[in-house]
Amino acid sequence: MNQQTPVITVKDMVKKFGSFTANDHLNFEVYKGEIFGFLGANGAGKTTAMRILSGLSAPTSGEITVGGFDVYKQTEQIKRNIGYMSQKFSLYEDMTIAENIRFYAGIYGISVKQRKEKEQLLLKKLNLESERDKLIASLPLGWKQKLAFSIAIFHDPQIVFLDEPTGGVDPITRRQFWDFIYEAAAEGKTIFVTTHYMDEAEYCDRVSIMVDGRIAALDTPENLKKQFQSEDMDGVFLKLARAAKNGE
Numbered sequence: 270m271n272q273q274t275p276v277i278t279v280k281d282m283v284k285k286f287g288s289f290t291a292n293d294h295l296n297f298e299v300y301k302g303e304i305f306g307f308l309g310a311n312g313a314g315k316t317t318a319m320r321i322l323s324g325l326s327a328p329t330s331g332e333i334t335v336g337g338f339d340v341y342k343q344t345e346q347i348k349r350n351i352g353y354m355s356q357k358f359s360l361y362e363d364m365t366i367a368e369n370i371r372f373y374a375g376i377y378g379i380s381v382k383q384r385k386e387k388e389q390l391l392l393k394k395l396n397l398e399s400e401r402d403k404l405i406a407s408l409p410l411g412w413k414q415k416l417a418f419s420i421a422i423f424h425d426p427q428i429v430f431l432d433e434p435t436g437g438v439d440p441i442t443r444r445q446f447w448d449f450i451y452e453a454a455a456e457g458k459t460i461f462v463t464t465h466y467m468d469e470a471e472y473c474d475r476v477s478i479m480v481d482g483r484i485a486a487l488d489t490p491e492n493l494k495k496q497f498q499s500e501d502m503d504g505v506f507l508k509l510a511r512a513a514k515n516g517e
């Protein structure tokens with residue numbers, strides 16, 4: 270990881286929905302090749318922030334760049350340079366694996382020759398060569414998630430946003446998914462990931478924890494545990510939530 274190169278810069282990011290402030294002056298940077306965990310209870314404002322960083326929604330105010338592009342004016346460039354995987358909308362269930370790959374490759378303007386080469390490598394890596402003509406709907410959830418991740422990085426984006434990518438699968442399958450994340454980060458991709466699983470927070474290089482629209486803590490898991498005198502990230506998270514409830 271190169272700590273010197275910020276690929277996401279967020280200064281005073283505010284997002285309001287009417288009089289409600291979903292993101293309240295967020296400030297952080299994410300570095301090249303970093304695995305950045307974006308945590309917070311339900312409704313804390315994670316998805317709102319991630320949508321802004323992905324070029325899907327405009328902030329109310331703030332200075333924000335993603336991959337060097339401005340989130341107000343350069344949303345098309347941002348979309349081309351990022352990968353995005355959400356638990357719900359990643360793959361088309363009624364299409365086969367090969368059709369999904371073709372569809373995404375088409376959106377990103379990947380040539381047929383390149384698509385075929387990359388498709389072969391991808392299916393081999395996932396051990397899905399004999400399944401290429403099966404409907405996504407017929408695959409176990411863990412396979413769908415790995416496939417969705419592989420397709421989200423098919424166009425070789427420099428930044429990948431993962432919105433609760435491992436919901437609903439067992440710990441071993443989640444661990445396998447994280448091997449894919451490590452591999453992508455080792456290639457220099459920056460991973461921005463939300464999760465509700467505290468063991469996954471431990472796998473991140475740095476973790477930000479949002480409470481009620483603000484970043485309440487941001488550091489390495491090790492430093493956060495020291496700071497909050499907790500043995501694990503669960504303890505850190507609970508202490509922050511309790512402090513917020515007591516108005517501290």
Ligand SMILES: Nc1ncnc2c1ncn2[C@@H]1O[C@H](COP(=O)(O)OP(=O)(O)OP(=O)(O)O)[C@@H](O)[C@H]1O
Pocket residue numbers: 286289291309310311312313314315316317318
């Ligand atoms: N389009 C919208 N209009 C009004 N309020 C919204 C809108 N989108 C989000 N909100 C509100 O903003 C707050 C933050 O929502 P957000 O989805 O960002 O939270 P989250 O941290 O991603 O939660 P979860 O973990 O449940 O996905 C919530 O109170 C939500 O109701």
